[in-house]
Amino acid sequence: MVSVSVIVPCYNSEGTLSECLESLVNQSYDDINQIIVVDNGSTDNSKTIANSYPVNTFDYTAIQGSYAARNFGIKQTNSELIAFTDADCTPHHDWIAQLVSCYQSSSADLVGGSVDFNFSTNSTFEIHDATTSMNNKRLVKERGSSVTANLLVRASIFEDIGLFPADLRSGGDVKWTRSAVRSGYEITYCETATIKHPTRNSIELFKKYYRLGYGEGQKIKNSGNITILKRISISLLPRPFSYIRRDLNFNNMSASRLTLLQLFFVGWICRMIQGYGKINGIKSKVESN
Incomplete structure (x- = not known):
């Protein structure tokens, strides 16, 4: 064994x-x-x-x-x-x-x-x-x-x-x-x-997305300004409804139209928090170099 x-x-x-x-x-x-x-x-x-x-x-x-x-x-x-x-x-x-x-x-x-x-x-x-x-x-x-x-x-x-x-x-x-x-x-x-x-509640979820963004910012610190700006910009865009439905289907879950709309806005807020964390992750690396 x-x-x-x-x-x-x-x-x-x-x-x-x-x-x-x-x-x-x-x-x-x-x-x-x-x-x-x-x-x-x-x-x-x-x-x-x-x-x-x-x-x-x-x-x-x-x-x-x-x-x-x-x-x-x-x-x-x-x-x-x-x-x-x-x-x-x-x-x-x-x-x-x-x-x-x-x-x-x-x-x-x-x-x-x-x-x-x-x-x-x-x-x-x-x-x-x-x-x-x-x-x-x-x-x-x-x-x-x-x-x-x-x-x-x-x-x-x-x-x-x-x-x-x-x-x-x-x-x-x-x-x-x-x-x-x-x-x-x-x-x-x-x-x-x-x-x-x-599963995480709202505060825990926001902390998680900030942490994710911070880690991503650390990883792309040497990627060049254009790539960095592109990655930050993507974080500020909402996920399409088709992606939300795909994730629900992949997990054998369904949702009403109202829940889909709520998931859309929750996801968008999380992505913006992730983008903010990404900016701070990049800045922390720049300041430490």
């Missing part, structure tokens, strides 16, 4: 961490070598919660960011495979077993799993989040990438192409997995390896 280490970055996650770790310590897979929680400077009770479970808890505050925390965790591993999830995710009890099964039954070096959403109020904001965020099936099959909310990686790949981009606040997982595929490694999608993720 192949050995697996699990890495969970953590920052002020006291509301969700217990459920995540409870699931991880009760996984059906027998050869989980390590469950590593990397606390990235939490000011709540996250570390106390982590210490109450039979997991390896580390403090890492040199760089604020989940990718830097994951990189620190990677350096502590000693397994053939590394699985990643987030502190606000709840893996199914056979999550690791399914990831490993997909890995062993294919020629893939990376496996991205399914991200399902838990709704609390079924608001427009939650519907938008569920239909646009972390659609890992589409990422894997159409873009050759995956989110770290549900990802299995052969550990030696990090030795070959390097770690996650530690300076990015968002999007570093998609960038790294795409780089791995472009370097000749193969990625596959595992529908049966599932984790649950809570």
Whole structure:
């Protein structure tokens, strides 16, 4: 049986961490070598919660960011495979077993799993989040990438192409997995390896889009003024209704005309916030150079 280490970055996650770790310590897979929680400077009770479970808890505050925390965790591993999830995710009890099964039954070096959403109020904001965020099936099959909310990686790949981009606040997982595929490694999608993720309310959603934009701004800092202006301008445009319907259909969801209109405006606001974050991400890089 192949050995697996699990890495969970953590920052002020006291509301969700217990459920995540409870699931991880009760996984059906027998050869989980390590469950590593990397606390990235939490000011709540996250570390106390982590210490109450039979997991390896580390403090890492040199760089604020989940990718830097994951990189620190990677350096502590000693397994053939590394699985990643987030502190606000709840893996199914056979999550690791399914990831490993997909890995062993294919020629893939990376496996991205399914991200399902838990709704609390079924608001427009939650519907938008569920239909646009972390659609890992589409990422894997159409873009050759995956989110770290549900990802299995052969550990030696990090030795070959390097770690996650530690300076990015968002999007570093998609960038790294795409780089791995472009370097000749193969990625596959595992529908049966599932984790649950809570949908975001309005404030959480706006924060997420700002963070996404900030990370994108960091990534395009050296792209030239014309490209930068183009990318910012695109962020200010609303998504067509056809895209909204496509996302709903892809997630086996339907909506009334009123809900479609609400989703249109919620998406537009999110895109403008993302554009603002993108500008600040570019500026922060320019100022630091």
